Amino acid sequence: MLFEYIAIATLIVLAVIVALIAIGLGELFGPKKKMEEKSMPYESGMTPYGPGTRRMPVRFYLIAVLFILFDIEVVFFLPWAIVFRQLGLFGLIEMAVFIAILLVGYIYAWKKGALEWE
Amino acid sequence: MVPEIYYLVLSAILFTMGALGVLARRNALIIFMSVELMLNAANLAFVSFANTYQQLNGQIIVFFVIAVAAAEVAVGLALIVAIFKSKHSIDVDQMSSLKG
Amino acid sequence: MTLSDFNTLLPLIVLTVWACALLIVDLFIPKGRKGWTALLAVFGLALTLDLTLAQLGDSGAGFSGMITLDGFSTFVNALLLVSAMLAIGLAYGYVKRMGLERGEFYSLILFSVTGMMLMAQAADLVIVFLALELLSIPLYVLAAFARPKVDSEEAGLKYFLLGAFAAGFVVYGIALVYGATGATALSAIVSAVAARTANLTLLIVGAALILVGFGFKVAAVPFHMWTPDVYQGAPTAVTAFMAAGAKIAGFAALLRVFSLAFPSLAADLTPILWALSALTMVVGNLLAISQTNIKRLLAYSSIAHAGYILMAFVPFGSQEVQSVSVAAGLFYLVAYALTNFGSWGVVIALEQKEGRGLEISDYAGLGRKYPALAAAMTIFMLSLTGIPPTLGLVGKFYLFRAVMAGGFTGLAIIGVLTSLVSAYYYLRVVVTMYMREGEPEALREPWLNFTWGLTAIATVVFSFVPSGLFDWASQAVLKLF
Numbered sequence: 001m002l003f004e005y006i007a008i009a010t011l012i013v014l015a016v017i018v019a020l021i022a023i024g025l026g027e028l029f030g031p032k033k034k035m036e037e038k039s040m041p042y043e044s045g046m047t048p049y050g051p052g053t054r055r056m057p058v059r060f061y062l063i064a065v066l067f068i069l070f071d072i073e074v075v076f077f078l079p080w081a082i083v084f085r086q087l088g089l090f091g092l093i094e095m096a097v098f099i100a101i102l103l104v105g106y107i108y109a110w111k112k113g114a115l116e117w118e
Numbered sequence: 119m120v121p122e123i124y125y126l127v128l129s130a131i132l133f134t135m136g137a138l139g140v141l142a143r144r145n146a147l148i149i150f151m152s153v154e155l156m157l158n159a160a161n162l163a164f165v166s167f168a169n170t171y172q173q174l175n176g177q178i179i180v181f182f183v184i185a186v187a188a189a190e191v192a193v194g195l196a197l198i199v200a201i202f203k204s205k206h207s208i209d210v211d212q213m214s215s216l217k218g
Numbered sequence: 219m220t221l222s223d224f225n226t227l228l229p230l231i232v233l234t235v236w237a238c239a240l241l242i243v244d245l246f247i248p249k250g251r252k253g254w255t256a257l258l259a260v261f262g263l264a265l266t267l268d269l270t271l272a273q274l275g276d277s278g279a280g281f282s283g284m285i286t287l288d289g290f291s292t293f294v295n296a297l298l299l300v301s302a303m304l305a306i307g308l309a310y311g312y313v314k315r316m317g318l319e320r321g322e323f324y325s326l327i328l329f330s331v332t333g334m335m336l337m338a339q340a341a342d343l344v345i346v347f348l349a350l351e352l353l354s355i356p357l358y359v360l361a362a363f364a365r366p367k368v369d370s371e372e373a374g375l376k377y378f379l380l381g382a383f384a385a386g387f388v389v390y391g392i393a394l395v396y397g398a399t400g401a402t403a404l405s406a407i408v409s410a411v412a413a414r415t416a417n418l419t420l421l422i423v424g425a426a427l428i429l430v431g432f433g434f435k436v437a438a439v440p441f442h443m444w445t446p447d448v449y450q451g452a453p454t455a456v457t458a459f460m461a462a463g464a465k466i467a468g469f470a471a472l473l474r475v476f477s478l479a480f481p482s483l484a485a486d487l488t489p490i491l492w493a494l495s496a497l498t499m500v501v502g503n504l505l506a507i508s509q510t511n512i513k514r515l516l517a518y519s520s521i522a523h524a525g526y527i528l529m530a531f532v533p534f535g536s537q538e539v540q541s542v543s544v545a546a547g548l549f550y551l552v553a554y555a556l557t558n559f560g561s562w563g564v565v566i567a568l569e570q571k572e573g574r575g576l577e578i579s580d581y582a583g584l585g586r587k588y589p590a591l592a593a594a595m596t597i598f599m600l601s602l603t604g605i606p607p608t609l610g611l612v613g614k615f616y617l618f619r620a621v622m623a624g625g626f627t628g629l630a631i632i633g634v635l636t637s638l639v640s641a642y643y644y645l646r647v648v649v650t651m652y653m654r655e656g657e658p659e660a661l662r663e664p665w666l667n668f669t670w671g672l673t674a675i676a677t678v679v680f681s682f683v684p685s686g687l688f689d690w691a692s693q694a695v696l697k698l699f
Contacts, residue, residue, distance in 0.1 A: 071188075129393075156387075175402065190385075197378050
């Protein structure tokens with residue numbers, strides 16, 4: 001029973017050891033220079049300013065909701081694709097109906113301008 | 119193998135946490151997250167029972183619950199955003215324009 | 219999958235296609251001419267009603283036993299379709315006047331009715347859950363339809379949060395029932411219990427969780443807290459639809475699931491249902507007394523009526539009484555739906571913009587200025603109380619008789635006593651209309667007048683010839699396949 005997990009446990013232990021060795025060697029032999037640039041969040045990028053949590057335009061949110069809706073429906077494609085051959089023509093029609101219903105929502109969102117950015 | 123009962127206990131704990139969260143928290147978003155926790159506790163129960171009975175039914179049901187939860191998310195978030203736009207708060211205790 | 223599968227679900231399929239098509243067609247109907255959308259929606263409902271009535275007497279199972287068609291489902295579906303038509307009749311002028319005229323309104327009502335009808339035909343707990351969500355999600359949107367009015371938005375959010383909470387209970391309950399029996403189909407649950415392979419503890423907990431979830435949906439005490447706020451905040455036409463449709467569908471699902479799948483649990487669940495029913499009648503009626511806003515008054519009244527309908531569940535364990543009590547429950551649902559739409563129709567006629575005209579004091583002088591409207595309101599108030607000559611009395615009579623036949627005389631006495639209490643606040647509205655001086659302002663809209671007029675006449679006429687309707691309800695038996 002627990003025997004099956006030994007391989008994973010060994011992997012975890014090895015990964016931790018390797019990581020520790022790599023960091024440890026770097027600490028031990030690497031040169032250490034302290035300067036201002038080194039302590040900045042992005043050493044070679046723009047200096048960040050303002051609060052970390054900025055307000056996003058609501059448009060992002062609308063896109064996100066549409067994404068959730070159409071994305072989740074894909075869960076039904078996966079089992080369908082696996083047994084597609086056994087289901088035959090019936091499966092194809094069934095999925096066509098499903099997609100047609102999704103399409104109704106898509107056309108609605110489109111005509112309402114939910115997909116327009118400006 | 120981990121015994122089935124562990125999954126069931128975990129799902130019961132998650133469900134209780136979700137239900138208590140709905141009752142105790144006042145932020146509409148967190149209440150909603152607690153509801154999602156309850157649904158996912160049920161999902162966990164479904165898959166572990168499906169494993170016990172060696173059936174696929176339980177797993178298929180989970181697909182439906184996930185899809186329905188997504189539809190709920192879309193409507194719920196839209197409502198929360200609408201409330202936030204007009205009141206600048208989503209604290210359910212501040213919803214006093216309807217006196218209880 | 220055969221043709222007979224589709225026959226069991228034909229009205230529902232037609233309505234679904236119609237609702238989807240309406241959503242698209244509406245995009246091409248110019249603003250200000252949304253009357254066409256309403257007309258098309260009613261036409262779709264009428265077509266579906268025709269197909270439903272053509273199924274009278276048919277019975278059968280479809281889609282691998284997930285869908286049932288029996289007398290019960292046909293009766294409930296017909297009632298739901300008529301309710302939706304009445305709701306559109308109430309809403310047509312109202313949404314125009316309140317500036318809410320968007321075409322989605324009618325599509326959402328159609329989608330919600332689809333969910334309700336699916337609920338009445340569900341023979342599998344998964345379908346019950348899907349139907350529950352299909353009927354609820356459009357209602358959340360409809361409750362918040364008067365956006366950006368804060369009241370309406372808050373009503374939508376409250377309804378949504380509590381509804382999702384309730385759905386969580388239902389899903390977990392279904393998961394436990396599945397765990398107890400290894401099945402979600404009602405017939406398979408029964409055979410698992412009969413074969414003694416079911417885990418009874420898990421089954422009882424699961425059934426109780428499902429009961430809690432539906433308790434929220436039908437607004438039974440102690441799960442009723444959301445009802446007054448949501449009913450008050452939502453647009454009045456939506457409230458009318460919500461109060462009738464969601465209750466009918468919720469009770470239909472409860473009746474089917476508990477009578478068919480869980481009769482073995484009757485010994486454990488009957489006391490719980492008894493207490494739930496008694497508590498709902500007492501609390502609903504007592505809290506209604508102190509209300510001054512007509513929408514809140516009717517909300518508490520709808521809670522109280524959920525208690526009366528719950529009475530029909532109490533004898534669900536015994537086979538002989540069950541058929542009578544199911545028929546009584548269905549009859550009461552018809553009486554409640556008619557009266558409900560009528561009374562909300564009168565409320566809509568008096569409602570002005572910005573929520574004015576909704577206090578009971580605004581009804582003063584109605585009897586002198588608008589005699590027909592006041593007479594209709596009097597009929598509805600009498601029917602809700604259960605005073606002749608109205609359908610409400612007949613409904614209560616059948617209900618109390620069924621409960622007494624089941625041996626629950628105590629519950630029937632509580633029912634009679636709480637009805638007496640309710641007379642106080644219902645008749646107060648009548649007294650205000652006829653005895654107080656005032657200058658009420660009511661609107662005359664043809665469809666609205668037609669709706670409250672029709673329901674008022676039906677409430678009185680059916681009370682004199684109730685046997686035909688009751689016979690139909692008696693034939694509406696539940697069948698397990």
